[in-house]
Amino acid sequence: MTHTSEHDWISTPITADILRGALDLEHTAHGVLPHRLPARARAQCDDAQLAMAEAxxxxxxxxxxxxATAVELDTLPTKRVYTGAPPRPDGVYDLLxxxxxxDQASVTGGNTLTLDxxxxxxxxxxxxxxxxxFTGLPDGVKDVEIWLPHxxxxxxxxxxxxxxxxxxxxRGREVWLHHGSSISHGSDAASPTTTWPALAATLGGVELINLGLGGSALLDPFTARALRDTPADLISLKIGINLVNTDLMRLRAFTPAVHGFLDTIREGHPTTPLLVISPILCPIHEDTPGPSVPDPGALSTGELRFRAAGDPAERANGKLTxxxxxxxxxxxxxxxxxxxxxxxxLDGRELYGQADFGELPLPDQLHPDATTHRRIGERFADLAFGTGGAFTDRGTGHPT
Known part of the structure; x- marks a missing residue:
């Protein structure tokens, strides 16, 4: 690939020792592709949504x-386009x-995935x-991070x-391993360092490994094994919204699945502080089961909005809300x-509840906007890392 020649460039292979937050690095025809689930987990499920989310x-x-005072990074992005919806902005790279x-920047070009x-x-x-x-970095030795688009x-x-x-x-920081849905993944956050987990990690002074998987926090056993096998000092799990979105299981299956998920994690982290977080407020599904489906009226006007397609009466048959x-x-x-x-x-409504919905409603009825990500991140940092929080009793986790 051509690039400007005013600098004497040094090329460095991209290897796991200069990459954080990925559990696997796949070699491709173009370079390397970071994965947030290991190959064995990916081989156990061929769901397209999961494949997109974990990559x-x-x-x-x-x-x-x-x-260095100048850095160049060649990447091959895959950008999503939703049929009938406004174009999505290019992914943002944050320079720390x-x-x-x-600094922040985006990469043009790349592959396009069009979803109907x-x-x-x-x-x-x-x-x-x-x-x-990125140019004009300060002189002298410094620590540089380039956060990839979430x-x-x-x-x-x-x-x-x-x-x-x-x-x-x-830097001797504790590692916080977090798993959740698209909200944890970053949904409509403005940039990769302003997703709520990234903000909370900064405020808590910890190293983040984010296993938020959009549409795919479904109590899958292979995800539990990935969490079990990943060294961490602090672990949190945000469980619930995707199980309603997908209408995947009934209460009879949910309870033992949660126990099994926790049991598997405990095999690798028997004494690590482990915080279970229930869903933030989402009015369409508080008392109405899933699945979540696109609102055709909104799609006809070029907007993406969701509605609950279940019937509240179905709760009697074990449907989840x-x-x-x-x-x-x-x-x-x-x-x-x-x-x-x-x-x-932790009740997720402590992170985003009824009063917050009145002030900062969910734009598509499911996902918080960039301002709300900041609010959730700040609240989580206070509730989990602050005085009396689940993560304040440190030192009992897996050594890093």
């Missing part, structure tokens, strides 16, 4: 120490120098890689700098805490 690098960042956001929400059809068109360029699959093709780089040394899930999660955690003191529960 979108939420929380994944290049991290290195250097004297010594922990401070100093009404029919479920998907078509893919190939495109060329693009180049990201919502755009990103193959990493080449990394160039005008001075040598080395992996960033450990957010209210049912919150009650059951609270009961499960209370039951287990008798023998598992490191287990904690």
């Amino acid at each position: 979108q690098p939420a929380g994944v960042r290049l991290a290195f120490r250097t004297r 120098v010594d922990g401070r956001l100093t 929400m009404a029919s479920g059809a998907a078509t893919r068109r190939s495109g060329p890689p693009g180049t990201l360029r 919502n755009e699959t990103t193959e990493l093709v080449a990394l160039r700098t005008d001075a040598p780089i080395e992996p960033t040394p450990s 957010l209210g049912v899930i919150r009650d059951e999660l609270a009961r499960i955690v209370k039951q287990r805490r008798a023998e598992e003191p490191g287990l904690h529960y």
Whole structure:
């Protein structure tokens, strides 16, 4: 690939030692593709939504120490287009120098995935890689992070700098491993460092591994095993909304599935602080089961909005609503805490509740906007990392 020649560029192979937040690195025809689930987990499910979500690098960042004042990164993004909806903005890359956001940029070109929400059809068109360029970095040795777009699959093709780089040394921070739905993944956050988990990690002074999987927080056993096998000092699980979205299971299956998910994680993290978080407020599904479906009236006007397609009367047959899930999660955690003191529960409405919905409604009825991500991140940091929070009793987790 061509690039400007005013610098004496040094090319550095993109390897796992300069990448954080990914559990696997796949070698492709173009370069490497970060994955947030290991290959064995990916091989156990061929769901297209999961494949797209886990390959979108939420929380994944290049991290290195250097004297370089200029950095170039060639990437091959895969951009999503929703039929009938307004174009989505290009994914944002955040540049951090010594922990401070100093620049942002996007990459044009790349592949395009066109999704028809009404029919479920998907078509893919190939495109060329693009180049990201950051210049004017301060002189001297510094720690540089390039956070990849949280919502755009990103193959990493080449990394160039005008001075040598080395992996960033450990800062001794605890590792926080988080799993959740598209809201944890980042949904409509403005950039990768302003998803609510990224904001909370900054405020809590921890290293984030974000296993928020849009549409795919479904208590899958392979996800539990990935969490079990990932070194971490603090773990949180946000459970519920996707189970209603997909109408995947009834209450009879939900309760043992939650227990099994927790049991699997505990095999690898027997004493690690583990916080179970129930869903934030989502009025369309508080008392109405799923599935969630696109609102055809909104689609006809070029908007993407969701509605609940279930019937409240179906709760009697075990269909799940957010209210049912919150009650059951609270009961499960209370039951287990008798023998598992490191287990904690947080009602998601403490992060975003009725008053918040009145002030900052969910634009598509499911996902919070960028302002709300900031609010949720700040509240989580206070409730989990603050005085008396689930994560304040440190030092009992997996060594990092």
